[in-house]
Amino acid sequence: MRTDLPRFHAAAIGVVAVGAAAAAGHLLSAFLGRNSSPVVAVGNTVAEFSPSWLTEFGKDTFYLYDKLALFVGMGVVMLVLAAVAGLVSRRSRTPGLVLIGVFGVLGVVAVLRRPDLGQLAIVAPLATLLVGCGVFSWLHGRAFQEEAVDGGLSRRGFLIAGAGAGVAAVAGEVIGVSRDAEVSRAAVGGPVPARPAPPLPADADFSKLGTPTFLTPNADFYKIDTTLALPQVRAEDWRLRVHGLVERELTFSYADIRDRPLVERAVTLCCVSNEVGGELISTATFVGVDLRDLLTEAGLRPEAEQLFSTSSDGWTCGTPISAVLDPSRGAMLALGMNGEPLPVKHGFPARLVVPGLYGYVSATKWVTDLEVTTWSARRAYWLDRGWSREGPVKTQSRIDVPKPFAAQAAGKTIVAGIAWAQHTGIERVEVRLDQGPWQPATLTAEVNADTWRMWWVQLDVPPGPHQVYCRAVDRSGYVQTEDVADTVPDGATGWHSISITAS
Numbered sequence: 193m194r195t196d197l198p199r200f201h202a203a204a205i206g207v208v209a210v211g212a213a214a215a216a217g218h219l220l221s222a223f224l225g226r227n228s229s230p231v232v233a234v235g236n237t238v239a240e241f242s243p244s245w246l247t248e249f250g251k252d253t254f255y256l257y258d259k260l261a262l263f264v265g266m267g268v269v270m271l272v273l274a275a276v277a278g279l280v281s282r283r284s285r286t287p288g289l290v291l292i293g294v295f296g297v298l299g300v301v302a303v304l305r306r307p308d309l310g311q312l313a314i315v316a317p318l319a320t321l322l323v324g325c326g327v328f329s330w331l332h333g334r335a336f337q338e339e340a341v342d343g344g345l346s347r348r349g350f351l352i353a354g355a356g357a358g359v360a361a362v363a364g365e366v367i368g369v370s371r372d373a374e375v376s377r378a379a380v381g382g383p384v385p386a387r388p389a390p391p392l393p394a395d396a397d398f399s400k401l402g403t404p405t406f407l408t409p410n411a412d413f414y415k416i417d418t419t420l421a422l423p424q425v426r427a428e429d430w431r432l433r434v435h436g437l438v439e440r441e442l443t444f445s446y447a448d449i450r451d452r453p454l455v456e457r458a459v460t461l462c463c464v465s466n467e468v469g470g471e472l473i474s475t476a477t478f479v480g481v482d483l484r485d486l487l488t489e490a491g492l493r494p495e496a497e498q499l500f501s502t503s504s505d506g507w508t509c510g511t512p513i514s515a516v517l518d519p520s521r522g523a524m525l526a527l528g529m530n531g532e533p534l535p536v537k538h539g540f541p542a543r544l545v546v547p548g549l550y551g552y553v554s555a556t557k558w559v560t561d562l563e564v565t566t567w568s569a570r571r572a573y574w575l576d577r578g579w580s581r582e583g584p585v586k587t588q589s590r591i592d593v594p595k596p597f598a599a600q601a602a603g604k605t606i607v608a609g610i611a612w613a614q615h616t617g618i619e620r621v622e623v624r625l626d627q628g629p630w631q632p633a634t635l636t637a638e639v640n641a642d643t644w645r646m647w648w649v650q651l652d653v654p655p656g657p658h659q660v661y662c663r664a665v666d667r668s669g670y671v672q673t674e675d676v677a678d679t680v681p682d683g684a685t686g687w688h689s690i691s692i693t694a695s
């Protein structure tokens with residue numbers, strides 16, 4: 193009779209046990225809050241503690257798939273560690289149990305660190321810990337019995353544990369996604385503005401020429417955030433606390449905000465990570481209340497410098513109080529977007545929108561806490577990762593038509609695109625063929641200074657290869673600079689240009 197397990201068999205026991213453990217936690221997280229899934233919580237913690245060079249590398253290398261890359265990387269590490277737990281247990285189950293116990297405790301700690309979970313959430317990683325140790329012990333025991341009988345693999349045990357894990361993981365994903373915030377979102381209905389935005393002029397875009405539509409459909413609106421699993425905040429559970437350098441602390445429920453007279457404004461949001469010519473810009477009508485009113489009701493103290501906002505998942509953002517109070521800017525606490533409640537991925541139940549500032553210093557999604565404070569007292573999330581404290585949106589323009597490297601017929605050619613200078617407004621856009629003169633483009637009607645404008649121009653293009661450039665001039669008289677700046681620390685600059693070949 194053998195006294196130790198074959199290597200492959202031992203490793204497989206570790207892998208199946210850890211897989212079943214992770215799946216069990218994931219299934220429970222569907223009921224306890226998505227972020228209580230130990231795998232998600234460990235991923236969040238890894239992302240949080242990663243040095244900024246690593247997260248920047250991840251973003252540069254994997255672009256919008258950096259989170260997927262993180263999960264795949266975690267999966268590989270888990271697989272290896274699980275196999276190791278099996279391999280060190282070829283004789284006795286104790287070493288593997290200890291290792292799995294240690295992973296389990298790390299999962300518990302990662303979930304405990306989440307700021308957005310109730311106390312019950314601890315059940316998910318505890319289940320992971322128990323299932324991991326239990327399945328490991330069980331498979332290990334069976335393996336020894338069966339080894340004694342025929343020296344073969346414990347196929348039935350693997351089948352049961354493996355199938356159970358698969359079903360639990362898929363069910364956890366499906367149930368988790370379908371519950372929570374989506375249900376609540378469907379129940380609240382679209383917030384109705386007492387002061388709707390003025391109707392859009394008929395010529396608000398040149399989408400027939402290939403520019404974006406003036407309003408970006410919610411499904412196409414660019415999305416940027418640090419979360420791995422979308423925060424699931426139900427409107428009925430949501431509270432907004434206003435505190436810090438104020439005369440009186442205030443707390444609002446969803447109904448408190450929704451029942452106030454709501455205002456609707458069209459605003460173009462833009463990400464500081466948007467490269468010249470990039471796609472991280474979109475426009476929507478937002479419905480909400482003036483942030484200024486909430487702060488005024490709380491009574492601002494004169495030392496106030498920064499509105500420090502926190503989301504349900506612990507992301508933080510610092511906005512200058514001056515921008516929040518500026519009546520011409522219309523900073524909002526928004527509940528609605530393009531006639532619907534905010535989509536979950538855009539911050540349901542509530543987010544901040546402050547026209548003229550990049551999202552990372554203004555647009556907190558799933559916002560639950562507003563602290564009025566000073567710059568020195570609080571440092572927001574991206575500040576310690578190389579981005580600057582203030583982020584006014586830089587005046588920019590982009591060519592959308594023709595597409596780069598398009599083969600063109602020589603002769604009259606339509607060039608069209610977008611330009612933006614939120615809070616200042618676009619004065620004009622100019623387009624240049626190679627080193628020729630700048631030619632003024634035709635602009636769409638201005639909806640308001642906080643939204644993008646579309647433009648088009650007709651160029652006479654001789655045969656051969658060409659470069660087409662555009663630049664915007666804003667209402668302050670500023671001419672968009674040719675100087676190229678990286679997105680870090682406060683937004684890219686430079687002219688967008690495309691190569692075309694006419695024949």
Ligand SMILES: Nc1nc2c(c(=O)[nH]1)N[C@H]1C(S)=C(S)[C@@H](COP(=O)(O)O)O[C@H]1N2
Nearest residue numbers: 414415416417418463503507551552555557
């Ligand atoms: N809670 C939370 N809010 C957030 C972020 C985040 O990571 N977490 N990212 C900000 C950034 S960098 C941008 S550009 C905008 C993007 O908003 P959108 O995803 O609705 O387009 O959200 C902002 N609000």
Ligand SMILES: [Mo]
Nearest residue numbers: 463464551552
């Ligand atoms: Mo951003």
